[in-house]
Amino acid sequence: MPVTGGKGVVELSQRGQYALGGIGRQYWDFRDNATLGYITGRRILDAGCGEGITLGRLVERFPDKKIMGVDVDPKNISICKHHGLPVLNAHLQALPLMDEAFDSIILMEVIEHLETPRKILKELFRVLAPGGRLIIVFPNDMGMMMARLVCLRWREAFFDPCHLRQWGFRTLSKLLYECGFSVAHTRSIPLFIPFMLHGIIVAERKKVS
Amino acid sequence: MPIKKELLDILVCPACHGDIHYDEAKNTLNCVKCRRRYPVKDDIPVMLVEEATVAEEG
Numbered sequence: 229m230p231v232t233g234g235k236g237v238v239e240l241s242q243r244g245q246y247a248l249g250g251i252g253r254q255y256w257d258f259r260d261n262a263t264l265g266y267i268t269g270r271r272i273l274d275a276g277c278g279e280g281i282t283l284g285r286l287v288e289r290f291p292d293k294k295i296m297g298v299d300v301d302p303k304n305i306s307i308c309k310h311h312g313l314p315v316l317n318a319h320l321q322a323l324p325l326m327d328e329a330f331d332s333i334i335l336m337e338v339i340e341h342l343e344t345p346r347k348i349l350k351e352l353f354r355v356l357a358p359g360g361r362l363i364i365v366f367p368n369d370m371g372m373m374m375a376r377l378v379c380l381r382w383r384e385a386f387f388d389p390c391h392l393r394q395w396g397f398r399t400l401s402k403l404l405y406e407c408g409f410s411v412a413h414t415r416s417i418p419l420f421i422p423f424m425l426h427g428i429i430v431a432e433r434k435k436v437s
Numbered sequence: 438m439p440i441k442k443e444l445l446d447i448l449v450c451p452a453c454h455g456d457i458h459y460d461e462a463k464n465t466l467n468c469v470k471c472r473r474r475y476p477v478k479d480d481i482p483v484m485l486v487e488e489a490t491v492a493e494e495g
């Protein structure tokens with residue numbers, strides 16, 4: 229979730245949005261809780277951690293696990309650092325991390341921003357341990373816009389977040405298979421399609437028998 | 438603050454996947470294979486290939 233918006237748009241800060249509270253924040257918490265429920269193992273990577281709201285939640289929720297956030301944007305890194313979060317400044321396409329170093333990887337509202345999703349999913353496959361999980365959360369742009377209009381959040385509703393494409397369960401599952409993953413679960417939140425605001429896909433790197 | 442050992446244990450060079458050694462005096466993370474040096478800014482490793490410098494031979 230980079231903070232930078234589209235053409236001529238004032239930046240929207242994630243922490244600023246979150247601080248607004250209300251139903252937006254409640255939904256944000258719900259989305260994170262739904263996602264965190266799929267985590268497995270001790271070593272967790274938040275890939276594209278942004279300003280670190282979810283990363284902070286991971287650290288708080290799982291004090292016994294080894295947690296790391298990675299982001300390419302130095303502004304996001306300094307915000308995370310300010311909040312005392314464990315981060316690395318790196319590109320998802322060339323992670324400075326050993327093969328099979330993590331048991332769970334979260335890719336939260338990142339894939340829709342990626343110019344090279346295939347390359348990045350292959351890189352995430354490399355750093356994921358066999359038996360580990362990649363948990364991807366992607367937004368349903370039309371659903372989000374409608375929800376924001378209903379909640380009178382005009383600025384957010386018409387904010388251009390630089391989403392390069394609208395992913396769906398089918399298109400993303402296909403790419404995941406091509407990158408070596410198998411898809412274990414899919415879930416639409418908060419409700420079924422067409423009342424979907426986000427899709428969650430839990431992909432696994434199968435153990436080699 | 439030095440870089441934690443548990444972080445060093447999983448760090449590799451993003452360019453060549455070589456092992457990383459922490460140079461405490463220069464506060465850089467150095468690849469032992471391709472000799473790239475990655476800066477540490479404000480205690481955070483900057484492991485971006487475009488931010489790396491390459492150590493001179495010898």
